[in-house]
Amino acid sequence: MDKSSWGRTSSESKSFRALLPSDGCHRYTFKELKFATSEFNESCVIGNEGFCKVYKGYMEKTRNNVAIKEVNKSCSQHFNEFQTEIAMLSKLRHVHLVSLIGYRDENGEMILVYEYxxxxxxxxxxxxxNNPPLS
Known part of the structure; x- marks a missing residue:
């Protein structure tokens, strides 16, 4: 699917990138994300957030596990929610919050990469x- 199928204009894509933090936010290639998730294999899915699937991935370069959130392309109405999430996480940097470390926004893909x-x-x-209580 191309960007027009998302109903986004090139200016909206630029505003998407403008929301991302400039410090440490890497722009990933689709090839890197496919490799990290074994080609978006269902066995790597660690969460489903309605309009998104979250995959556990492994980045060879940094040798870190990551969480890769991919927006379902058929849910174009969630673009605003996706932008809001980016804006909030970009502004709220804290040691106790998950960090946004990268993204992919080309050819209609909206993918965010977080620390795992x-x-x-x-x-x-x-x-x-099933999880232990917090201290």
């Missing part, structure tokens, strides 16, 4: 009894 939280999300600790 090995102990799970705060939501999982609050609502999922």
């Amino acid at each position: 939280m090995a102990q799970g999300t705060l939501q999982e600790h609050i609502y999922n009894t």
Whole structure:
């Protein structure tokens, strides 16, 4: 799918990039993200957020696990929610919040790359009894 299928203009794509933090936010190639997720293999899915799938990936260059969030291309109405998430995480940098480390926004793809939280999300600790309680 191309960008027009998302209903985005080139100025909207530029505004998307403008929301991203300039410090440490890497622009990934699709090839890098495919490799990190074993070609977006379903066995790498660690979460489903309605309009997004979240994959656990591994970046060879940095030797780090990452979480890769891909917006479902058929859900173009979620573009604003996606932009809001980027804007919030870009402004709210804190040691206790997951860090946005990279992105991919070409050929209709909207993909964000986050640090991987090995102990799970705060939501999982609050609502999922399988995780240990927080101290």
